[in-house]
Amino acid sequence: MENSIKLIVSTPFKEHYNIDIKKIITESITGRIEILPKHSPLIAILKPALTEFEDINGEKHSFRSSKGLMEVTNNEVTIVCNNIENSN
Secondary structure (H helix, E strand, O other), X not given: OOOOEEEEEEXXXXXXXXXXXEEEEEEEOOEEEEEOXXXXXXXXXXXXXXXXXXXXXXXXXXXXXXXEEEEEEOOEEEEEEOOEEEOX
């Protein structure tokens, strides 16, 4: 999709999300960060935080995660962390 970005969220034992979204907001060790489609490549260390994202239908979702890593490349956001807890 032209105005979407792929979100993949994984923990050691499970892939929790693999969906197209409009945007994601999370917290790295340097501060709050928002990722939109066509974002520049990025690697960030994430701290434990509430991560929020909007799916392609405009519905908002969130989850709490442990510390982890986020990579943004080729219109895809990959988050790898030890565990997550869905907030909704």
